[in-house]
Amino acid sequence: MPAGFDLTGRTAIVTGANTGLGQAIAVALAQAGAGIVAVGRSSMDETRALVAPSGRPFHEVAADLSTLEPIARIVREAEAAAKADGSRLDILVNNAGIIRRADAIDFTEADWDAVMDVNLKSTFFLTQAVARTMLADGKGGKVINIASLLSFQGGIRIPSYTASKSGLAGLTRLLACEWAGKLINVNAIAPGYFVTNNTEALRADPERNAAILSRIPAGHWGKPEELGGAAVFLASDAAAYIHGVVLPVDGGWLAR
Ligand code: NAP
DSSP states (O other), X not given: XXXXXXXXXXXXXXXXXXXXXXXXXXXXXXXXXOEEEEEEXXXXXXXXXXXXXXXXXXXXXXXOTTSSTTHHHHHHHHHHHHHHTTOOEEEEEEOXXXXXXXXXXXXXXXXXXXXXXXXXXXXXXXXXXXXXXXXXXXXXXXXXXXXXXXXXXXXXXXXXXXXXXXXXXXXXXXXXHHHGXXXXXXXXXXXXXXXXXXXXXXXXXXXXXXHHHHHOTXXXXXXXXXXXXXHHHHHSGGGTTOOSOEEEESTTGGGO
């Protein structure tokens, strides 16, 4: 691996690392050398087993990100874990996210708030808390937000999701502007259509499945492992001068 992409000795927090894209990102970061602090509300056993062959440290922080209540504890436990490994909090991947589907005309306040709370509010305040530690020792770090094609497009029947992911793209740019001069790179990845729990309903609907598939130039739904390289890149020194970018990893969807 070229030196610029090597993450050896660094520690990455990955939220929602138990499954799907977060799990694939945790595995890829570990394969590139990073220790992992996996944050989430479900068992991390599967991810722990997948990270194990890399031989990198793996820690769990149990937390439900639907409120801000666990934020201070997450950072405390993650810092302690990194310190125990002789490391620090170098990388934060804000991956945890939810989606609720209903026609805009019927959309409920509960579905609005639930999605905004996890996808945007907790993401911002966790980032703020982690960035304080990155700024405190002056060494900076990398923040990677998991955005969406709905950061660029409207979509249908997912009003709070589109609002949250469009908001996350804006937040990525704002934080990049504030922190680029302080050695923190803030960027985002916009996954296309990947095979995870998030897209189960779409793939189960034969009409929607065929429509989506026929529009992806690469000709297949994304496999979670196809996202890892972008995360490693943005977490690495190779991306030191990249700030505020929302990088599509979408099989060509947006190019169409
Ligand atoms: P997923 O399998 O549903 O994973 C979502 C992750 O977020 C899970 O680990 C989930 O934990 C976690 N999470 C949700 N609510 C949480 C909460 N309150 N507290 C802690 N963790 C919570 O879907 P995915 O596709 O991997 O999604 C990962 C990210 O990629 C999301 O931000 C999603 O919006 C984004 N994305 C996905 C696609 C796609 O095509 N799959 C496309 C664009 C963007 P549990 O398992 O415990 O629920």
